[in-house]
Amino acid sequence: MKKIIALFICLFGIQIMNAQTTLSINFLKSNKWMIIEDGIEDGKKDTTVISFDSKKMYTSTHYHFFHPVRKEVVDKTIKIDYVYYLSDAIFGNYDATKVGKATSGKYITFHNVTSSYEGPNGYSTFEVTRSSNSEIVLTLCSFASGVFDQIGRKLTLKKKQ
Numbered sequence: 001m002k003k004i005i006a007l008f009i010c011l012f013g014i015q016i017m018n019a020q021t022t023l024s025i026n027f028l029k030s031n032k033w034m035i036i037e038d039g040i041e042d043g044k045k046d047t048t049v050i051s052f053d054s055k056k057m058y059t060s061t062h063y064h065f066f067h068p069v070r071k072e073v074v075d076k077t078i079k080i081d082y083v084y085y086l087s088d089a090i091f092g093n094y095d096a097t098k099v100g101k102a103t104s105g106k107y108i109t110f111h112n113v114t115s116s117y118e119g120p121n122g123y124s125t126f127e128v129t130r131s132s133n134s135e136i137v138l139t140l141c142s143f144a145s146g147v148f149d150q151i152g153r154k155l156t157l158k159k160k161q
Helices: 002-018 025-029
Strands: 033-039 046-051 056-068 072-087 107-111 124-132 135-143 155-157
Touching: 002 135, 025 046
Parallel strands: none
Antiparallel strands: 033 046, 033 155, 046 056, 056 072, 072 107, 107 124, 124 135, 135 155
């Protein structure tokens, strides 16, 4: 009997460890977030702040660097808007009809609506790898064909103080 109980406890523990984290729209909307990308050192002057509503993610990226060709300091902010949707499955393409429908999900799919360079079906889907009150870690798992990107790339959103 003890072996059966231990087996059930073990199986339950494995299920908990394999459970994926989900995000809710209300949690995304409740804060402003800063994007921290892999390989980007802390203290850098370039910063990206994002906020969400029920259908869009608004990004504001501030660039501050010395331009090597123009020999001047670039101090500029660029704003880009994305529509997004949450889902519990990865889809093979971008589906605009899903935007704003689900209130939570294991995956988040973004589509750039500001840029004229991205096609109407361009997208990036991230798995919600980890989530806490102050941080969300996303892992790229799918994107539009013909786009150069890296599966497994991590994106960290930290609550803006």
